[in-house]
Amino acid sequence: MKRILTLFLLCFFATQIIAQEKNINAFISYGTFNITGENSTPYLETYITFDCNSLMYVKNADQYQASINLTVIFKQGESIKNYDKYSVSSPKVSDTTYLNGFFMDIQRYSLANGEYQMEITIEDANNKNERPLRVSETILVDFPENICFSSIIALEDYKPATEVTANTKNGYDLIPMVIPYYPESVNRLTFYTEIYNSKKALGENEKYLLNTYLKTFESNTRIDSYFFTKRMNVKDTEVVINTMDISNLPSGNYYLVLEARNRNNEIIGYNQFFFQRSNTNYQIDNSALASIDPTKVFSGSIDNIDTIREYIRTLAPISSQIEAEYASNLIKSNDITTMQQYFYSFWSSRDALSPQVEWENYYTQVKRVNSSFAAVKLKGYQTDRGRVFLKYGAPDRIVQNHNEQGAYPYEIWHYYTLANQRNKKFVFMSKDIVTNDFQLIHSDAIGEINNSRWTNEIYSRSYSTYKEFYNSDGSVNPDFYYGDDAKDYYDNPR
Numbered sequence: 498m499k500r501i502l503t504l505f506l507l508c509f510f511a512t513q514i515i516a517q518e519k520n521i522n523a524f525i526s527y528g529t530f531n532i533t534g535e536n537s538t539p540y541l542e543t544y545i546t547f548d549c550n551s552l553m554y555v556k557n558a559d560q561y562q563a564s565i566n567l568t569v570i571f572k573q574g575e576s577i578k579n580y581d582k583y584s585v586s587s588p589k590v591s592d593t594t595y596l597n598g599f600f601m602d603i604q605r606y607s608l609a610n611g612e613y614q615m616e617i618t619i620e621d622a623n624n625k626n627e628r629p630l631r632v633s634e635t636i637l638v639d640f641p642e643n644i645c646f647s648s649i650i651a652l653e654d655y656k657p658a659t660e661v662t663a664n665t666k667n668g669y670d671l672i673p674m675v676i677p678y679y680p681e682s683v684n685r686l687t688f689y690t691e692i693y694n695s696k697k698a699l700g701e702n703e704k705y706l707l708n709t710y711l712k713t714f715e716s717n718t719r720i721d722s723y724f725f726t727k728r729m730n731v732k733d734t735e736v737v738i739n740t741m742d743i744s745n746l747p748s749g750n751y752y753l754v755l756e757a758r759n760r761n762n763e764i765i766g767y768n769q770f771f772f773q774r775s776n777t778n779y780q781i782d783n784s785a786l787a788s789i790d791p792t793k794v795f796s797g798s799i800d801n802i803d804t805i806r807e808y809i810r811t812l813a814p815i816s817s818q819i820e821a822e823y824a825s826n827l828i829k830s831n832d833i834t835t836m837q838q839y840f841y842s843f844w845s846s847r848d849a850l851s852p853q854v855e856w857e858n859y860y861t862q863v864k865r866v867n868s869s870f871a872a873v874k875l876k877g878y879q880t881d882r883g884r885v886f887l888k889y890g891a892p893d894r895i896v897q898n899h900n901e902q903g904a905y906p907y908e909i910w911h912y913y914t915l916a917n918q919r920n921k922k923f924v925f926m927s928k929d930i931v932t933n934d935f936q937l938i939h940s941d942a943i944g945e946i947n948n949s950r951w952t953n954e955i956y957s958r959s960y961s962t963y964k965e966f967y968n969s970d971g972s973v974n975p976d977f978y979y980g981d982d983a984k985d986y987y988d989n990p991r
Contacts, residue, residue, distance in 0.1 A: 528542050618632075657669060677773065815888055865877075
């Protein structure tokens with residue numbers, strides 16, 4: 498799966514280059530690919546996109562330009578397996594008054610199959626007073642000899658290549674998307690992937706099915722109106738570039754799924770890609786709800802309007818965006834019949850065979866989080882910890898540190914597996930332990946808030962500004978530093 502990290506590099510000082518504060522915004526994603534043949538050669542591509550408006554520009558002759566220094570390291574334990582240190586320059590501009598747009602840097606790194614720690618350091622070369630940003634991410638390069646997929650790359654555009662550049666792949670020039678977000682103005686989802694080893698795995702003259710479909714992120718429900726299948730011939734490497742019309746796709750979080758199936762309809766290859774859609778023009782089909790007879794389904798027995806309103810409120814942590822918006826408007830009405838219809842529709846879409854059992858199991862967990870995470874004026878399911886618990890289940894490990902000197906109370910939740918994600922963490926912080934309202938300030942899970950400088954928020958209790966907290970060389974100022982147990986707990990869960 499292609500992974501994305503959103504980085505916000507914060508600074509609080511004026512500059513002599515441009516007289517305004519700058520917060521460097523960089524978007525990092527990566528994908529893994531393979532060059533098939535007698536000697537398989539896996540590699541990883543990084544896609545690092547910079548927001549022009551967030552950089553410091555210097556004047557060269559009659560034009561302005563920004564420059565960024567990057568260091569990329571791939572480690573296994575203490576052993577460095579690949580390394581690169583380089584600089585990237587922005588496009589030149591004649592005026593910095595109205596900077597806008599983005600520019601992307603693409604790099605490739607040869608890596609054998611295995612698990613690595615990828616460490617990326619980003620530094621604004623024109624702002625030496627700013628502490629470099631360091632990001633660490635566990636990555637997996639895994640290309641077995643059976644059928645497998647490369648990462649799925651969302652594309653802004655593509656065209657046949659006329660010469661080989663950093664954007665060229667298998668005869669095409671690809672322009673990857675900055676982030677996998679599709680606003681109302683974008684109604685086509687274009688993607689690129691590669692399928693490996695079908696000939697080796699299935700034999701000459703065989704065929705297989707390639708299924709492409711969308712499913713909801715929250716409930717893993719397949720959307721049948723976005724299901725496509727194609728019969729494929731076996732090849733060493735199959736290049737797939739497709740475009741999907743998403744003009745009628747509701748707002749929400751989704752997976753684009755690709756799966757290969759053999760003649761026995763068994764899944765022999767699989768990959769998925771996360772993206773977000775905003776489409777306020779879409780509305781839930783009320784005619785479909787109206788066809789549900791409440792007297793014949795379990796929700797019809799919930800005949801107290803305040804009770805069913807509250808039950809619908811508890812669904813927020815596991816609802817899609819369009820479901821949450823619809824439910825929010827619905828509970829403001831006095832239409833208990835539609836509430837009963839919607840409540841049944843919600844659970845039957847999760848489990849068509851046993852919707853009532855699915856609801857009762859969920860409500861057991863709602864009562865659990867209400868007991869554990871309730872805050873002042875908030876029920877447990879309305880808090881960030883309650884939402885995460887209901888959406889993802891109980892974490893495998895929890896670090897609770899409510900009394901560290903110089904730090905706000907915080908908790909770090911660690912999930913060994915999260916659907917098909919591995920080793921994911923959530924960081925919660927409270928500025929007032931009495932309220933018991935711990936807010937999510939960082940997570941490395943897909944679809945969650947990602948703040949690479951989350952430790953600054955925890956330790957902001959003991960210093961007044963970031964400038965005072967760090968020395969000019971990037972080292973910590975001991976006069977404003979009490980400890981950094983949080984980072985240690987995060988990196989080494991125990």
